[in-house]
Amino acid sequence: MNSEIMNPKELQKMDPVFGQYSFDNHEQIVFCNDKDTGLKAIIGIHNTVLGPALGGTRMWNYANEWEALNDVLRLSRGMTFKAAITELNLGGGKAVIIGDAKTQKTPELMKRFAEFVDSLSGRYITAEDVGMTTKDMDIVRETTPYVTGISESKGGSGNPSPVTAYGVFMGMKAAAKFQFGSDILENKKVFVQGVGSVGESLVEHLINEGANVTITDISKERLTEVSSKYEVNIYEGQDLFSEDMDIYAPCALGATVNDDTINKIKAKVIAGAANNQLAEENKHGKILQDRGIVYAPDFLINAGGLINVYAELENYDRQETMRKTENIYNTTLEILNNAKTNNITANTAAMNMAKERIETRKRENLK
Numbered sequence: 215m216n217s218e219i220m221n222p223k224e225l226q227k228m229d230p231v232f233g234q235y236s237f238d239n240h241e242q243i244v245f246c247n248d249k250d251t252g253l254k255a256i257i258g259i260h261n262t263v264l265g266p267a268l269g270g271t272r273m274w275n276y277a278n279e280w281e282a283l284n285d286v287l288r289l290s291r292g293m294t295f296k297a298a299i300t301e302l303n304l305g306g307g308k309a310v311i312i313g314d315a316k317t318q319k320t321p322e323l324m325k326r327f328a329e330f331v332d333s334l335s336g337r338y339i340t341a342e343d344v345g346m347t348t349k350d351m352d353i354v355r356e357t358t359p360y361v362t363g364i365s366e367s368k369g370g371s372g373n374p375s376p377v378t379a380y381g382v383f384m385g386m387k388a389a390a391k392f393q394f395g396s397d398i399l400e401n402k403k404v405f406v407q408g409v410g411s412v413g414e415s416l417v418e419h420l421i422n423e424g425a426n427v428t429i430t431d432i433s434k435e436r437l438t439e440v441s442s443k444y445e446v447n448i449y450e451g452q453d454l455f456s457e458d459m460d461i462y463a464p465c466a467l468g469a470t471v472n473d474d475t476i477n478k479i480k481a482k483v484i485a486g487a488a489n490n491q492l493a494e495e496n497k498h499g500k501i502l503q504d505r506g507i508v509y510a511p512d513f514l515i516n517a518g519g520l521i522n523v524y525a526e527l528e529n530y531d532r533q534e535t536m537r538k539t540e541n542i543y544n545t546t547l548e549i550l551n552n553a554k555t556n557n558i559t560a561n562t563a564a565m566n567m568a569k570e571r572i573e574t575r576k577r578e579n580l581k
């Protein structure tokens with residue numbers, strides 16, 4: 215089964231839940247509703263073979279429930295493979311809260327959401343994602359132990375974004391090594407799309423290495439903030455994908471590699487933090503392969519944040535977290551070489567490796 219962004223009209227043609235294109239054998243889906251706080255959330259538990267399903271909560275103003283369901287299914291499925299390929303003993307899950315994080319997120323709503331997470335008795339462990347902060351996770355922690363990514367002052371590992379950015383940087387270097395023969399990014403023309411928490415931290419690594427960085431964001435505030443700290447160019451054009459660049463780093467939302475953009479892309483490497491960068495992973499992965507564009511699978515190179523929150527559960531330290539994150543370099547090279555040898559897409563090679571780990575554990579569990 216593939217995972218695909220689809221428009222709500224297409225989604226509505228399928229059966230409402232089990233028949234959805236991105237359902238892909240989810241173990242459990244929990245719909246959470248609370249009239250008093252206005253909470254409307256969906257928790258997706260994709261697979262728990264390797265351990266409890268861990269994945270962040272996203273709060274987003276979805277156009278409708280179809281979009282929210284499609285998003286949670288795609289994201290939680292991605293978490294299964296992210297944990298597996300990173301060799302963490304975790305399953306895949308994710309939650310979405312439907313609403314505007316700026317105007318509708320209240321402590322009461324977060325508390326009610328935490329009660330739903332708690333009711334799953336640890337099958338699902340939450341963390342932050344888009345629209346959520348460490349402070350929100352601290353509120354969740356008051357109600358349930360099944361949360362990570364809480365403040366360092368409360369015994370947590372703090373903001374995972376810098377660790378995510380470090381992993382993306384390592385994955386990008388490995389992809390550069392594979393494509394250009396060297397992992398040194400000095401003078402490489404890199405476009406970072408989205409300079410939020412991860413994007414900004416990635417910019418810092420790139421600038422330190424001497425890359426030629428251009429940033430783009432829908433938020434003028436973020437562009438001003440980041441460009442005041444680092445020597446970057448701000449993208450003023452209308453069509454980022456047609457621009458000459460060596461590396462495209464999607465660090466905003468997913469599905470930016472799609473039917474409209476894929477044939478325009480001039481970058482030789484795509485490596486970024488966003489989840490589900492390929493709108494249709496098989497189709498768009500193949501077009502990238504045919505066009506000789508090296509794609510560093512998103513769920514592999516953006517796993518630093520997951521490694522960081524996992525440390526909270528396993529009590530391992532910062533050094534070990536960074537060592538595991540640095541290893542993303544080796545795994546990325548291994549995947550890209552494997553894809554080349556077997557003439558498959560990098561995404562398929564990464565999925566195969568992740569699925570193999572899950573299948574092996576399943577067999578072991580049956581013994």
Ligand SMILES: NC(=O)c1ccc[n+]([C@@H]2O[C@H](COP(=O)([O-])OP(=O)(O)OC[C@H]3O[C@@H](n4cnc5c(N)ncnc54)[C@H](O)[C@@H]3O)[C@@H](O)[C@H]2O)c1
Nearest residue numbers: 374375378408409410411412431432433466487488489519
């Ligand atoms: N934070 C983590 O540790 C982590 C881990 C794994 C994956 N990710 C993924 O990485 C991405 C970035 O995460 P983040 O924590 O930095 O989020 P964030 O919300 O801090 O930053 C996202 C940035 O993208 C900008 N943006 C949104 N739409 C855009 C568009 N169309 N064009 C340009 N900019 C746009 C926003 O204005 C914002 O500045 C997300 O897709 C997230 O799911 C994050």
